[in-house]
Amino acid sequence: MTELMTPGSLLALFVAVPLLCAGLSVILRQRVVDRILLVGVPVLAIAGAVALMLFHREVPVLASAIGAYEGGIAIPLVSDTLTALMLATTGLATAASGWFLTLTGEARLRFVPALALLLMTGVNGALLTGDLFNLFVFVEVMLLPSYALIAVTGTWRRLGLGRMFVIVNLVTSLILLMGVGLVYGSAGAVNLAVLAGRAAEDPQVALALTVVLLALAIKAGVVPVHGWLPRAYPGTSAGMMALFSALHTKVALYAIFRIYFTTFEPGSPSGAAGAGMASAVAGVIAVVVLATMVVGAIGSLGEQRFRGVLAFQMVAGVGHILIGVAVTSPAAVAAGLFYLVHHVVTMASLLTTVGAVEHTYGTGVLGRISGVMHRDRLAAVLVALGLLSLAGLPPTSGLWGKLGLGLAVAEAGETGPAGAWQTPVFLVAIVVSSVVTLVALQRLWGSSFAGAPLHRYWPAAPEGGRAKAQTLEGEVRIPLRLLAPGTMMMGVSIALFLFAGLLMPFIDTATAGLFETGPYIEAVLP
């Protein structure tokens, strides 16, 4: 147990190991090494994150000042239970996506493993950092490989979509940078521990922080600024989409939770000068969250492709997760965090399974393939379970996700920004979103998985891309190995349904860490 002797400095390994392995992958250029790194590094990260979660049962917050400068001047890497939970969840989804990329052969493309590892570097850094400017830098580290990855594989539209993705994300990054600058100008610091509670005291700091929150909302795909997500993601390949959906939006969501709860301290009653500003911000958040839930669900009704439907479901999921930020009771935050874990797992399972269907039959357009249920039983079962999970039905983690949110909203009563209206409005939004989601998913299932047997398909052409439609022969089936990552993630989802009790203590600790900022500040500023 020598690692625990200097626990704080080990946090940097979450950033350093993927970064060095990315370099290793570029230098060695061996397929075997690439495959081992692409799956092995995320697995290592999961192991490290689980160890960290167990460690946090005794030491709630672990901080390490990079370069051993004084607290407040140094750039800190900070980890608490929430951080460790996010590291484990994103690591799990990265491992599944990486596995799927090696199975479809996309990992053979030059630099793909290195870029995926760089993406992971940025994600881990953004989760660990306790400094707003450093957050901007790690978000850029995360985005630069994504710009390349989104254009590597997928349909021929990906180049145009890649340009759109770059421009949207670059503008967002500039807004984030602007917000960080304004925070520094108004508060004189960009260290989260120093900024703790400042937004509740000073309207100027609160205004500057809303610029930061706006940028993060764009990155998360919150409704009035969600348009880029359902357009960009279905254009890239399923494996890449699984990777992106687990990482990009979820990192932004984590940052929203962390920054909002640390700086605005919405849980504590305050009569401070910034209270008016803070309650205005809370009102805007409530409206936006409601819109995100409903618009995401309705949008998925109108999509023509598997992954278009799933992309809008991601938007709806973002709305559900952010209920924790809108209804700021501990129960709602815990339910939102559980929903986040559930959503990452379910989406990774669905995207890799649907990706296997697309990879085999050459199209992801609804109605162009049908009757997959009769040919590939396992794929059909996995997709059915995934859709049930999205709708919030057993035997999957979705049930506890939706139920937890509903109960938390019902319990929270009149304390939230919308006052007496809050409980009915949020409950109606959850129900409407779920029913519309069910209709949209039923349409996906009915047009493609049930129905007449398939008779045409578009086999992969040797020179890359897709050949002309061909008559489907009897022996063409989805290879079972392609379904393995989806099966694994669905197993995790069902395990979350059966053994949710094992995870809940960690989620409760993570929630408590958001409300009680004392230990966080003490660890960063000793």
Next chain:
Amino acid sequence: MLVLAVTVGVLTAAGVWLLQQRSMVRAIFGLTLISHAVNLLLLTTGVPGWRVEPLMSTAQAADAADPLPQAFVLTAIVISMATTIFMLALAVIGRDDDQEKVPETGEEHA
């Protein structure tokens, strides 16, 4: 102080206008202008007047400029330069492909 604020505003407005154009190269120019605006904004968060270089061996802390915004701007310039080069490459590769080019891979428009 006002001069700086107006400059930031004009740069941002021009950048947003350029960003609305269809051409990728114009959009890149627009983004460059906005990033200049943000860099100026970051610099104003230190003391905007001219101050002594923040080298503690030669200057007093009271006279020196705040080094942190300068470090921010330096980092931001490096990042925006990298992304600008990448976007210029995208502009060269994908010229007109969203309007005229037909896919060569046999995929259908769907």
